[in-house]
Amino acid sequence: MSAVATRELTMADALNEALREEMQRDPTIFVIGEDIARHGGLFRVTAGLLDEFGPRRVIDSPISEAAITGAGVGGALIGCRPVVELQISDFVSLAMDQLVNHGAKWRYMSGGQVSVPLVVRGPISNGIGMAAQHSQTLEAWFVHAPGLVVIMPSTAADAKGLLKSAIRDDNPVVFLEKRLLYSRKGEVPDGEHLVPIGVADVKREGRDVTIVAAGASVQLSLQAARQLAREGVEVEVVDPRTLKPLDIDAIAESVARTGRLVVVNEGARAGGFASEVVARTLDHVPLSDFKATPERVTAKDTPIPYATPLEREVLPSLEDVVSAVTRVMQD
Amino acid sequence: MTSVETGASVALTQLYLTMARIRAFEAKAMDLFAEKYIRGSVHPYTGEEAVAVGVCAALRPEDYITSTHRGHGHCIAKGLELRPMMAEITGRATGYCRGRGGSMHITAMRHGMLGADAIVAGSLAMAAGAAYGLQLQGKDAVVVAFFGDGGAQQGIFHEAANLAAVLDAPVIFVCENNQWAISTPISCAIRIENIADRAAGYGFPGEVVDGNDVLAVRDVAARAVERARRGEGPTLIEAKTYRITPHSAATPTDNRAPDELSYWRERDPIVRFGRELVEAGHASPERLEELDRQAGEEVEDAAEWALASPYPDAAAAEEDVYAPADWLTPGRLA
Ligand SMILES: Cc1ncc(C[n+]2csc(CCOP(=O)(O)OP(=O)(O)O)c2C)c(N)n1
Ligand SMILES: [Mg+2]
Numbered sequence: 001m002s003a004v005a006t007r008e009l010t011m012a013d014a015l016n017e018a019l020r021e022e023m024q025r026d027p028t029i030f031v032i033g034e035d036i037a038r039h040g041g042l043f044r045v046t047a048g049l050l051d052e053f054g055p056r057r058v059i060d061s062p063i064s065e066a067a068i069t070g071a072g073v074g075g076a077l078i079g080c081r082p083v084v085e086l087q088i089s090d091f092v093s094l095a096m097d098q099l100v101n102h103g104a105k106w107r108y109m110s111g112g113q114v115s116v117p118l119v120v121r122g123p124i125s126n127g128i129g130m131a132a133q134h135s136q137t138l139e140a141w142f143v144h145a146p147g148l149v150v151i152m153p154s155t156a157a158d159a160k161g162l163l164k165s166a167i168r169d170d171n172p173v174v175f176l177e178k179r180l181l182y183s184r185k186g187e188v189p190d191g192e193h194l195v196p197i198g199v200a201d202v203k204r205e206g207r208d209v210t211i212v213a214a215g216a217s218v219q220l221s222l223q224a225a226r227q228l229a230r231e232g233v234e235v236e237v238v239d240p241r242t243l244k245p246l247d248i249d250a251i252a253e254s255v256a257r258t259g260r261l262v263v264v265n266e267g268a269r270a271g272g273f274a275s276e277v278v279a280r281t282l283d284h285v286p287l288s289d290f291k292a293t294p295e296r297v298t299a300k301d302t303p304i305p306y307a308t309p310l311e312r313e314v315l316p317s318l319e320d321v322v323s324a325v326t327r328v329m330q331d
Numbered sequence: 332m333t334s335v336e337t338g339a340s341v342a343l344t345q346l347y348l349t350m351a352r353i354r355a356f357e358a359k360a361m362d363l364f365a366e367k368y369i370r371g372s373v374h375p376y377t378g379e380e381a382v383a384v385g386v387c388a389a390l391r392p393e394d395y396i397t398s399t400h401r402g403h404g405h406c407i408a409k410g411l412e413l414r415p416m417m418a419e420i421t422g423r424a425t426g427y428c429r430g431r432g433g434s435m436h437i438t439a440m441r442h443g444m445l446g447a448d449a450i451v452a453g454s455l456a457m458a459a460g461a462a463y464g465l466q467l468q469g470k471d472a473v474v475v476a477f478f479g480d481g482g483a484q485q486g487i488f489h490e491a492a493n494l495a496a497v498l499d500a501p502v503i504f505v506c507e508n509n510q511w512a513i514s515t516p517i518s519c520a521i522r523i524e525n526i527a528d529r530a531a532g533y534g535f536p537g538e539v540v541d542g543n544d545v546l547a548v549r550d551v552a553a554r555a556v557e558r559a560r561r562g563e564g565p566t567l568i569e570a571k572t573y574r575i576t577p578h579s580a581a582t583p584t585d586n587r588a589p590d591e592l593s594y595w596r597e598r599d600p601i602v603r604f605g606r607e608l609v610e611a612g613h614a615s616p617e618r619l620e621e622l623d624r625q626a627g628e629e630v631e632d633a634a635e636w637a638l639a640s641p642y643p644d645a646a647a648a649e650e651d652v653y654a655p656a657d658w659l660t661p662g663r664l665a
Contacts (some may be wrong), residue, residue, distance in 0.1 A: 039584070131435055
């Protein structure tokens, strides 16, 4: 690795830089969402954009998730690159028709005449007692919709580089940010920093077990890996960063080496992204290479409850990850 | 002033007391949030008390309401008890929803509270359906759906209003126009003066009322409720009001102009109603102070009771996802 100069930024500031830089280079980008202009977004991701780019490119919308998402699709069809903010990603359920029945399919249904260079981004807001309508991790919904790209960054640098790539990509991208990571600082390379879509990153190397985790689950997995290292278990943490397209080659290469797979994911268990990763890996790694049955560490199959002991029980915990790794080591 | 209150005075001072309870409850909730007893957020109803109290004064116990993220006031006005409310928002097993719901999701079926909804405008169609369902069952109960000015820009508002119209559903849509949606002024969200005017587009009455005048709200609500009970269908009431506190405990920044805030503080619905009660001889200033004190004590009691209550057992987290069913055996779902 060449020594690239870096700065320490929060993930929110890194995302803000990505938007700012892309808006500077491409005048067709407009950003629309609730409280994003005057207020700068509830989590400051769009702070300062109104002053720099003005109210025609940075728009405080009515509370109309379906309309802003549909307008984003429409703007994309005629050559703009809209970025739609969903204040909390759970509200995508109101926009799902525009996103899935329109944005995801318009290119296909038109026989390739058009493309939809749209980004729909918003936070996953679990872990802080926001309760069942503000705490969902819904990446599986989007991965299941042909036509969408799905991104979930875990670090400030990845957030910046991937958001820039998402804006430049000609496809509709769902970009999921973890609210508890917004204030987390990380080193971000100076200058033009792009992270390619569909390329995983090994966040920690290890010979014994492969953990596949994205977004907030990466931090949890790294924490587990550090703890397990003290017991002599070397965990490799592979962060796909993009959930669709999935860098299955990177995952398969790691699992072929370790022979053990644990997938950590905060989404609900049934039909979840963790199941998808296990299934895809089985397509690529011969059964004979596995030393243990793959494990999924996920949220329980319930809505996310409010009270602390209940929310803690339902979301994957450090102990859950450690015990899953311990189980595959014993197999 | 005599110390013996007439029947009319009792009813009016009760309205005052309910408003004072809401005011005290929200102040306490904000304290409990600051002290980390409450997670997530609290959206205080402070300054808007006359809307919920006026509307619910026109309801019977067997009528229903739906509510929003800013829902504590609706609950108290509908007659929910302070102790299990406080327990719910502090995440205790003794809360109305056993700690599952929290501040934004209080449901209390035994008080006709169908549920608070943290999805803006999310409960409007449910209210229409519930109202229709009541009618189908031969009951003469009605449903009131509270929502904000911001909620009027959701597609579901338009669909629910129109559907309620064609079903002649006994539902009253009460738009609490506090003129802001978080940081966004209503001028950014709509291009008409009155949200109530939209009712014409669905074919039922729309009425604008001073939402800081509890008796005016009660009267307009009573007319709408009568109409609904007679089977003549929905009404849209737009109560012009103002929240005199920031959006929420979690979003405390406030970009509203100071003179706008002070204009509305001077129109505080509780102070105003208290003045009217004194002027009309329904209560003495001392009596009002007594009611304020009573409200404060009830809220303190509720908080103490809540904080002495146990947290829910973690093992209960997976209960209640599904209604009981033969097929609901361990390991079947995920
Ligand atoms: C569908 C949806 N979009 C956005 C939000 C985030 N949000 C919570 S409250 C709020 C403002 C609501 O404004 P209004 O309806 O006027 O109610 P008020 O807060 O003023 O009482 C917003 C945007 C949400 N909870 N649900
Ligand atoms: Mg409002």
